[in-house]
Amino acid sequence: MASVESAGGAPIVVTGARTNNLRDVSLEVPKHLLTVFTGVSGSGKSSLVLDTIAAESQRLVNDSYSTFIRARLPQLPAPEVQAMDGLTFTVLIDQRRFTGNARSTVATATDLASLLRLVFSRIGEPSAGYSPAYSFNDPSGMCPTCEGLGTVFDIDVDELIDPEKNIDEGPVRFSVFRPGVYRWKRFAHAGLFDRSKPLKDYTPAEMDLFLYADQVKLDNPDPQFPTTARFDGVVTRMRDVYFKQGRSKMSASVRAELDQLVTTHRCPDCRGARLNAAARASLVDGRSIVDWVGMSVSDLRALLDHFADPRVAPALKGVRHVLDALLSVGLGYLTLDRESSTLSGGEAQRVKIVRHLGSALTDVTYVFDEPSAGLHPADIQRLVALLKRLRDRGNTILVVEHHPQVIAVADHVVDLGPGAGADGGRIEFEGTPRGLRDSGTITGRLLAEPLILRPVPRSAHSTVRVTDARSHNLTGFDVDVPLGVLTAVTGVAGSGKSSFATIELPRQHPDFTVVGQEPLRGGVRSMSLTVLGVADAVRGAFSAASGLDPSWFSFNGRGACPTCKGKGHITTELAFLDDVSTPCDECGGLRFNDTALSAKLDGMSVADVLAAVPADIAALFADHAGIASAMSWMRRTGLGYLAVGRSLDTLSGGEKQRLLLARHLSDPRRDRADRIVLDEPTTGLHPDDVDTITTLFDDLIDGGATFVVVEHNMRVVARADHVIDIGPGAGSEGGRLVFEGPPAELAARRDSLTGVALAAATRAAH
Template sequence: MGSKATEKKLVAASAVPDCVEIRGARQNNLKGIDVDLPLGKLTVVTGPSGSGKSSLAFETIYAEGQRRYVETFSPYMRQFLDRMDKPRVDDIRGIPPAIAIEQSNPVKTSRSTVGTMTEINDYLKLLWPRITHAFCPSCGREIRPETAKSIADEIFRIFADNPHLNPLPRKGEEGAERQVRVESNATARTALITFWIAVPAKTKPSDFFNFLQQQGYLRVWIGDEVVRVDTDQKIKRLGARVQVIQDRITVSEENRARLVEAIETALRFGKGKVNVVPITEKENAQRPTPNVERSTNHRSLITNHELPFSTGWHCAHCDLDIRAPTAGLFSFNNPLGACPGCRGFGRTIAIDLNKAIPDRSLNIKQGVVRVFRGAEFGESQKDLLRACAREEIDINVPFEELPKSDQDFVIEGEKRSGDYSDDDYENDRWYGVRGFFRWLESKTYKMHVRVLLSRYRAYTTCPRCNGGRFQSETLNYKIVAAVYDRRDGAHRAPLQLSLPEFQALSISDARDFLAKIDIVPNDSTAQMLRNEIWARLSYLCDVGVGYLTLDRSTRTLSGGEVQRVNLTTCLGASLVNALFVMDEPSVGLHPRDVSQLVRVMYNLRDKGNTLLVVEHEEQIIRAADNLIDIGPGRGERGGELVWNGSLDDFLGGAGAAPAVLCASGNTSRNKNVFGEASKTIREGACGAEDRHRRSRFAAPASTTSRTSTSIFHLASSHASPAFQVLESPPSFTTCSIGIFCARKVSHPIRNRARVSR
């Protein structure tokens, strides 16, 4: 029984394919070739331009892999997916789901950015609410929701650190945080716990005080003084709100429970807001008893002595609410976070004054406003001349030489701002160039008006968000990180960045900033989000696009940049057992960054994926696990399989093996790669500037077919078994892997090997 089970396991293991078998590929100029593509390897396809590399990689292998994968979905799902035509091939076996990463930039919308394309923005909108710090847009103080316990702890800290309390700084002064200053001749150990309560309109102070007595409250805080409500006070008027004293407590450890209880009660009646008023002996001794509340509005009633707290996203000092941090607030694709002016696009379409007034050297009389020159809107030119006569504006002076006020009058009109009504037009008020176009925009139901407006419109940076795409409430939340100066390594002050500011950093700087963020150790979710973002940013740096920014519009990227960004997306998705087909990912990449690109492809391969890369870069060809060369020529002269194997096997013939590939019985269509390679090396074509050069060098006319035959016999006698698999050597034209032959061939052969046409 055991032996039978073992046999079944061996049979099952042997049934798992280790390569993709392509049989009889005839797509485009392919001549029915048979190719085995090893799975889990990095395979590079080389050959002259037009030889059939893309026909094999994309239109045959990728097309079939994608078509078969789509067929696994239900008919309902397939109607939403692009389906490719079945390639001209006899059979393909063992092909995994395929993903194509091409050079073209298919993105046309302005809403797509590098951050959305790599899905980094999706992680950022989840990370930001967890680790962000809120700041008041008015006073700049940090806002954080408090609890009764945290408020009590803060009171104990303040009283412990500062036994002598002086008034807190006013808004705009230095030290706007919750800090106190020391005064040597005053001691504070007592605090008033108060909360605000609204006073109904037209309510007499006596009636309001009677209401407080019925609720059990006998003291209020008015005009920086404690006022009893059960005595005859001469208060003539109350403000919109009054602070009711919940308790007066000596700050000490034995009163901690009482303090927390008083704060909880004050928060409940104060709707999440409470004030703590430190009372000093000096204040108690010097304060007279007032009888009239000072005339102030409800916001300025928060005196400089008070420590306001709130349990919500609320600045207690400014009495200003901000929106709670949610994922939607940090996404410009969500109405909650998108700028209302540009709706998350970062730019708006508006009238371009440079198009409306293209030549400012003209004067008003000559028709400096272009749209007023024609007969259709000539009446507006007359309106402008009459308005200039009333304002005594010289119409014979070039427009650019007019005073700024006169130019603004012509452009903005008499109102300078706002819309003009029909009465304004009837009363001969000058409406300005902008007012004229606003009037035109009300007539856009007419086709010719829409065409006219399109001539004077242009995209401009959104003035409300300055191109950041987010609304103003998103800017209230910032992440704080301790950064270092790269020049001297000295520690700098903590850097605070909002989400638009973070996305405006280069990818390399954003990665460094993210590494300096402090996250609470027990917040595993935030740690995971930060690690995922950091990994994707590192991938982008590895593929050589660390100079990009996350807010860079995808439609402005080059084909090579889009391909490398897509490669990062695939790495971040952690796909396994997939086939990735890439089209020259090294295009536009600096030679020093090619090695990083190779490491990225190795990383993708090591996860269990198969990579099929159409490439001409020498470093990538040398890094390949397997080489497929298509040739020998281009067009009708191509489409044949020249080589399929590893580079080591290709170079393992000790100089003779490549000659097998270079010779052919049909010498009229042959060229010797050694002649080209040696000439390329002599001319220094191995430099970075000639890495993609694949020119064809003509063979000398004196070369005969007999020379080719002698080289073939010499090479076949020393050929390794890997080369002897080929029954007859195919004709070989300028090949990307041919340059490596010259480095393995002895000097006499390299000089003598020539094949005539």
């Protein structure tokens, strides 16, 4: 364990850490400095910083409370570490997206909403009332039609009903109406319907009664009918129970089912503004609060430069401070009414940073998990300034990061490796960024080498034309997209890259397959094997070896641990705070019951298989072509370090996208000349892993494929054959075609922020 010079006294000392893949790691982390942890994806960076240092700090803080309070807090397990010393209060700012609460917006997440409501309640004309009268989360301010959501919901009857089935067979595709349960009995025993007749044979009147009856008094119900003797149709009952009670009271599985059955429309009364008529009519200088929150951060900040009122001067000062903070982290293109749940992981992380910039606390340890995710090189300088600002206030900054610009400004660097998973978990280097470049480690070597542009770009065999591109902030430009090559679509965050590549291009040319970063369905109940379509084959192999039914080897079926129901953890809801999960004591986080775990395949249980990485799975199932092929594509898309049983809700946006790409590539029906659009696929990847995935692109393009990749990573741009640069800025300042052509020509353009960044990356090492 190397000794370090700390700017603030005794360092944070970690002795013998064995969390996840860490190999008895010991180190000293200096306080009051900016320390960056590097290493290939899966090397153990997050295990050391997030799962050991940050986790132990949180556990010790909880232990400092009284017994009464501790009894009501989740009991966090101690990390696998021999000893730790010098810990301080720790704030973890990770890339977890905000929860799916439709009542949370950028304004509420940054506490701007309360300040804006205060301004309008004091000087708005005509006044709608006190501050709550301007809140869509308060009955006095919300639109009565949509109850402050901005959208109205309805049931998609075609999805809900299976007309081929009769009542006894369960015609409602919603588990709360399955045969035998309480809600099924309400129509099965109402005495109104022939239970043996398929719904497709119902008369219009019978179907209307079955779906939309409202408190119909029953003359002769079956004895099993609930005692109310009033009948509601299926849709009526769903509206009353599942729309009015709110999603927070539903289980995750019911919410997931409901999402498949519900259609949403903009509220016809408030037209999506969420507020009632009185709040919408209250104006300040000719604009309503709806107008203010509908503006981009940069536009609202410009408006407030020319607006002042001594009656609300302190509130306006607070609004300007938060807007300036959002601008400083590159989020000037966001509107304040944007739902928090729609933000990317990188955007959500930067919003969280804003909440801590004005804190009066010092001597805090701030932990950041890849804060550069989703940022253009031009924006990273502002991020770096924020990290330094937090450090200079007397705090300790720990950053898990791959980006050369962030590594270059570190006071101290810890490089883990040398590989991923079982091949990693060791400290390869501790010291300065310059020392890292000279160290000879994988990270150091790649940092020391300037990027080399593709010397001779491949020639396109043809092109497709996108005309009048106008999605979101795009300004209506025309551009040709070459086929049979790698095209990088570049520009600052919010410039319109994704709008062009993932909306306009496939809309005008549907033969392009978009593999984006949208949330994958399944969450904690799904994993890589499920997405790749080989989970059933794995269960079948265990079934054949043990004689047990395949459902015993599913944590969503008979094999589930009875205590955690196959989740592997117990979740504690803490009201307005984030939920906290702790490993299940019954199964130890393995998710399976004893019967499932007792069956072995070549000495491995089903839990052992789910904890293994693709290379091990491919070796175990070498005789199963489908499984082996899927595992090969996982490795080739840069996911070789990922345990195949990792829950989807724990994967980053980049990991999910690469997993979807692996699924697409492993499909035996895939056309070798297919056209694929990827949205920032290198998010979370070490430069060495980026080279792996660009090599994959090269191999597939040589086989006839076309790739269009939205990217900030200059390693990908340098390897591209063609670049489409959109900008020059974000939001209303972007959306224009800045450049199209080979990377070498882009690097010579001084009017492009991407060109400047590419030129800097090719001149010399950072």
